[in-house]
Amino acid sequence: MAKFGKKTKAEVNIPTSALPDIIFMLLFFFMVTTVLREQEILVEQKIPAATQLQKLQKKTLISYIFIGKPKNTALHGTEPRVQANDALMNTPDIVQWVNQERDMLPESDRGGITISMKVDRDVKMGPISDVQNELREADARRVLYASIGKVK
Amino acid sequence: MARKKNRMSTEVNAGSMADIAFLLLIFFLVTTTIASDKGILNVLPPKLDPLNPPPEIDLNERNIFVIRINSNDQYLIEGDYRDNTDGLDEELKAFIMNFGSPDEASVALYNSLPASVKALAGRNPESSDDPGDAVISIKTDRGTSYEKYLEVFDLAKKAYFDIYAARVNLSTDEYRALTGKNDAEESLIDRGKEGIPMAISIAEPDKIGGN
Numbered sequence: 001m002a003k004f005g006k007k008t009k010a011e012v013n014i015p016t017s018a019l020p021d022i023i024f025m026l027l028f029f030f031m032v033t034t035v036l037r038e039q040e041i042l043v044e045q046k047i048p049a050a051t052q053l054q055k056l057q058k059k060t061l062i063s064y065i066f067i068g069k070p071k072n073t074a075l076h077g078t079e080p081r082v083q084a085n086d087a088l089m090n091t092p093d094i095v096q097w098v099n100q101e102r103d104m105l106p107e108s109d110r111g112g113i114t115i116s117m118k119v120d121r122d123v124k125m126g127p128i129s130d131v132q133n134e135l136r137e138a139d140a141r142r143v144l145y146a147s148i149g150k151v152k
Numbered sequence: 153m154a155r156k157k158n159r160m161s162t163e164v165n166a167g168s169m170a171d172i173a174f175l176l177l178i179f180f181l182v183t184t185t186i187a188s189d190k191g192i193l194n195v196l197p198p199k200l201d202p203l204n205p206p207p208e209i210d211l212n213e214r215n216i217f218v219i220r221i222n223s224n225d226q227y228l229i230e231g232d233y234r235d236n237t238d239g240l241d242e243e244l245k246a247f248i249m250n251f252g253s254p255d256e257a258s259v260a261l262y263n264s265l266p267a268s269v270k271a272l273a274g275r276n277p278e279s280s281d282d283p284g285d286a287v288i289s290i291k292t293d294r295g296t297s298y299e300k301y302l303e304v305f306d307l308a309k310k311a312y313f314d315i316y317a318a319r320v321n322l323s324t325d326e327y328r329a330l331t332g333k334n335d336a337e338e339s340l341i342d343r344g345k346e347g348i349p350m351a352i353s354i355a356e357p358d359k360i361g362g363n
Binding site for chain 2: 016017019020023024026027030031048050051052053054055056057059062114115116117119120121122123124125126128132135136138139141142143144145146147148149
């Protein structure tokens with residue numbers, strides 16, 4: 001009978017002390033790459049619910065406009081206001097803002113600019129239709145009424 | 153000569169570091185809200201050119217489904233007062249697919265439809281002539297709340313998407329999720345829409361009850 005030599009067991013413990021470092025590296029990677037929207041929203045945003053939601057294929061074409069009652073009512077009053085980028089603005093300035101946004105897009109995409117209107121559900125149709133008129137004036141006619149999915 | 157000390161192992165137990173890091177990772181994953189880009193797409197009409205006004209097109213009253221919402225958020229749907237929108241999407245579908253007096257092209261369209269959509273055709277002479285002529289008109293006051301407007305707009309979209317989806321044998325959700333990113337999806341979208349344009353007209357609000 002063949003006699004097997006007693007195998008010398010190799011040390012099989014994988015050193016795991018580097019594992020936290022790897023995970024921290026992952027954590028930092030995610031923390032750095034996650035782009036948080038740095039916009040401070042100055043108006044109230046209770047987005048209404050709807051069922052027929054669509055997603056746009058090209059997110060770069062979307063510019064956001066926020067409409068709602070200002071959070072700081074002492075400073076901005078209680079009437080619904082329009083916010084784009086970081087500041088509240090008046091309705092007639094929308095045309096200029098749209099043109100700025102459009103200039104930031106590559107030339108081939110400028111026709112497809114889409115304005116995502118994030119409107120608080122308590123806003124009345126008056127201010128919204130004023131904004132839409134300005135958007136028509138600026139020839140940015142694709143509008144996305146931002147809404148969240150309704151639970152059926 | 154100093155005696156060699158028998159040092160105790162001074163290695164800190166680092167095994168739980170991974171757990172702490174995971175906890176942090178999960179915390180960030182959960183708290184990060186990704187801006188959602190979902191919504192209801194609407195294409196506004198082109199701006200009015202004062203020198204070149206759009207031609208006045210007279211549509212038969214039967215081809216327009218009029219939905220009005222006043223500043224008290226009450227509905228006037230085809231002349232009838234309502235205070236809710238229950239069943240409106242079914243009425244809209246029946247209106248669009250009515251085929252009251254179809255011309256040749258719409259007869260061909262009708263024959264190409266699957267049975268489930270054909271069943272919607274009521275042939276009511278007082279409703280729309282054919283899907284190509286049917287228009288849903290939504291008119292609000294300046295004081296109407298945005299939520300009500302969006303609800304009605306949503307239902308009008310639903311009526312069209314239901315029809316489109318039934319034509320290509322998909323569920324409405326599946327049809328809406330098509331983005332046209334490849335040829336197969338694009339042809340599905342086109343087959344659904346063909347001959348039935350989405351005609352939802354948003355009228356300028358009346359100056360009542362708002363500012």
